[in-house]
Amino acid sequence: MEALLLSRWQFAITTIYHFLFVPLTLGLTIWVALLETCYVRTQRPHWKEPCRQLVRFFGTLFLINFSLGVVTGIVQEFHFGMNWSEYARFMGDIFGAPLALEALTAFFLESTFLGIWMFGWDKLSPKVHCLCAWLIAIGSNLSAFWILVANSFMQHPVGYVVNNGRAEMNDFLALVTNPYVIGEYSHALFSGIATTGILVLSVAAWKYLKDAASQEAFRHVLRAGAIYLAVGVMGVMGSGHMHTQYLATANPMKLASMEALWENADPAPFAVMAVIDQDNLKNSAEIKIPTLFSLMLYNKPSGEVKGINTINAEMVSKYGNGDYRPDVFGLFWSFRLMVACGGAMMFIAFAVAALTWSEKFAAYRWLLKFVPLSLPLPFLANTAGWFIAEGGRQPWIVVGLQKTADAVSPNLTSTEVWLTMTGFTLLYLILIVAALYTACRYIKKTSIPLEGRDA
Structure with a gap:
């Protein structure tokens, strides 16, 4: 295979790995912040300590996920220099600005207060500790915003001029307010909430069925998680429909291919x-x-x-x-896979909500056995959505300005790409197995008792 095709495969593989964790990070930060807000504000004595334990429980799952997201994301930065140097030369003036702002404003905010949040449980007041959780959520989602500002330019270039064979920014405000950003960011945000909703329901259903001491606490989690999932899926549908309207003008080829x-x-x-x-x-x-x-x-x-x-x-x-x-076959079926997964998740949200509010909950608890089986749905939907976003602009890497074939590093060899792609893929596989093992072990061994149904 030629270096161009291998480079595209390498970037696709590493990006898919990375994007398994990004939406979950976006949604989990908000979920943990909401849980900690409940812990700080609740006046019910029976609920106070279990709520605190739930914050630490889902906070630990967030930390495992966050560590994998950071590790897989770092490699993405190196790709622009290793595999796509012509893209970096042509687009560096524009693409570098939101990436720099992402590091300076979002990642520093997120990582700084994450450290304070991790080690500040017994050193900060509950309100200050809760504020740290919200700052982590703001930092994570601000990070996604800056990344999608850069990506939106690649989909729909605005605020630039071409001088001496390079694209140069001449209107930063136009770059930030690119209408394409609105659709991409809102869709990513609600996708994160939906992904977290499915994870929360899957974990809560398993804990309810397998951990008798934690049943009552996780029944509350099931109810709240169903609401969280429903909000996420409805947001995904609404933002996706809104973005589709804009595609009719901004990228009609992608829309027609879908x-x-x-x-x-x-x-x-x-x-x-x-x-x-x-x-x-x-x-x-x-x-x-x-x-x-x-x-x-x-x-x-x-x-x-x-x-x-x-x-x-x-x-x-x-x-x-x-x-x-573009790849019409791939776009057509990816879109339908994404929509089908979204519909299934909406059904799960309403089904679990109806079940947990039912007076006959105990009689139908066997239905919860099927909830953990839904865990792959949001990850399939997110991957399909990523393929639609990135594959739909082909053969362009920056629509109307630079083709993907012209962006690859000129001196790159197929052997070099094979070696790095194989190494990254194997390393990521080891990391994800280790992360899943750690998370599953933690879920199994952690119990959160809650006395009394009125808690």
């Missing part, structure tokens, strides 16, 4: 299923719902929606000869 809409349509149908052959459309089989895609794009309810072939022809006339279509 729906496998090859030709212009007025009104456009929604393809439920498709077997897509990009080179021979006669072999493509589809099941469509007429007009639904146009109704989803309510800003074009009766107007023509451009298809892939039309958009590709327009890009050829604007940027020169070439094939500007």
